[in-house]
Amino acid sequence: QSVLTQPPSVSAAPGQKVTISCSGTSSNIGNNYVSWYQQLPGTAPKLLIYEDYKRPSGIPDRFSGSKSATSATLGITGLQTGDEADYYCATWDDTLSAVMFGGGTNLTVL
Amino acid sequence: EVQLVQSGAEVKKPGESLKISCKVSGYSFTSYWIGWVRQMPGKGLEWMGIIYPGDSDTTYSPPFQGQVTFSADKSINTAYLQWSRLRASDTAIYYCARRHEGTDTLDIWGQGTMVTVSS
Numbered sequence: 041q042s043v044l045t046q047p048p049s050v051s052a053a054p055g056q057k058v059t060i061s062c063s064g065t066s067s068n069i070g071n072n073y074v075s076w077y078q079q080l081p082g083t084a085p086k087l088l089i090y091e092d093y094k095r096p097s098g099i100p101d102r103f104s105g106s107k108s109a110t111s112a113t114l115g116i117t118g119l120q121t122g123d124e125a126d127y128y129c130a131t132w133d134d135t136l137s138a139v140m141f142g143g144g145t146n147l148t149v150l
Numbered sequence: 151e152v153q154l155v156q157s158g159a160e161v162k163k164p165g166e167s168l169k170i171s172c173k174v175s176g177y178s179f180t181s182y183w184i185g186w187v188r189q190m191p192g193k194g195l196e197w198m199g200i201i202y203p204g205d206s207d208t209t210y211s212p213p214f215q216g217q218v219t220f221s222a223d224k225s226i227n228t229a230y231l232q233w234s235r236l237r238a239s240d241t242a243i244y245y246c247a248r249r250h251e252g253t254d255t256l257d258i259w260g261q262g263t264m265v266t267v268s269s
Contacts, residue, residue: 042194075255077195084245084262085187085195090255128195132254138211139185139197139254 043068044129044142051148056119060145062112062129068140072132074112076105079126079144088127089114119149152176154184154246154260161266162236169232170263172246179227180204183249185256186220186231190242200249201229236267 045063052058062074076089087096089105092112104115112129129142157171172184186198199210203222210220221230229246244263247256 073253073255075253077256079195084259085247085256086259087250087255087257090250090253090257096257126194130195130197130254136212137209138199141195141197144194 042143043133043136043140044131046127046129046142046145048143049146049148051150052119053150054119054121057115057117058119058147060114060116060127060129060147062114062142064110064112064131064140066110067135068110068131068133069107069112070110071134074105074107074129074131076103076112076114077128077130078123079128081125085128116147121149123147124149152248152258154248154258156244156246156260156263159264159266161268163269164236164238164267166236166267167232167234168236168265169230170244170265172229172231172260174227174229174248177248179222180224182251184220184222184229185247185249186218187245187247187256188214188242189245189262198231198244203229236265238267238269240265241267 073091077085079085092107093105102117126144128144133140153175155173183200185200188196198214201208201220219232247259250257
């Protein structure tokens with residue numbers, strides 16, 4: 041069981057917006073940057089968001105990140121079937137002295 | 151183009167040793183930390199730790215300390231993850247990834263190496 045809590049699954053229709061939450065504590069999210077990763081079926085994870093809200097080059101602005109206190113949120117607008125994937129949040133945990141990943145959220149685009 | 155290319159799938163027996171590789175290109179190998187991540191079948195991602203190829207400094211996640219060893223060969227721009235005695239519970243996909251400068255973010259990932267340990 042991860043110290044970062046994500047909903048196991050979310051779903052929305054094509055073209056709609058979805059948000060994925062990541063809940064932590066003051067020893068992780070509350071004191072460190074959050075990253076988000078997308079893992080398409082059968083592929084390696086890919087960085088979507090780093091330092092809470094920054095997007096690497098090549099990541100469309102349909103993907104956004106935000107953070108408030110001990111929770112972070114990934115937002116995806118204009119959903120496409122190609123967005124169906126597992127999404128993971130991650131951050132350093134000061135108590136555990138390691139990067140922790142959330143349990144992952146499976147996105148279904150209905 | 152920055153690339154991390156990992157070695158191929160392995161099938162091993164319990165108790166055997168194994169060393170898998172991650173060859174990088176497109177950037178200065180000795181200037182960025184390399185991280186290792188485990189993904190057990192049907193499960194999520196687990197951060198195993200990192201190595202700095204410049205001086206082989208390492209940080210292991212506590213659950214993996216003493217269970218695996220990270221190393222790097224600067225002459226061939228390759229990082230390694232090794233086990234001295236495999237267990238069935240080591241069956242997983244292992245990813246290497248470059249750590250983004252100054253952060254804990256893993257920005258470029260290898261394709262993964264599937265390790266199967268079975269008698």
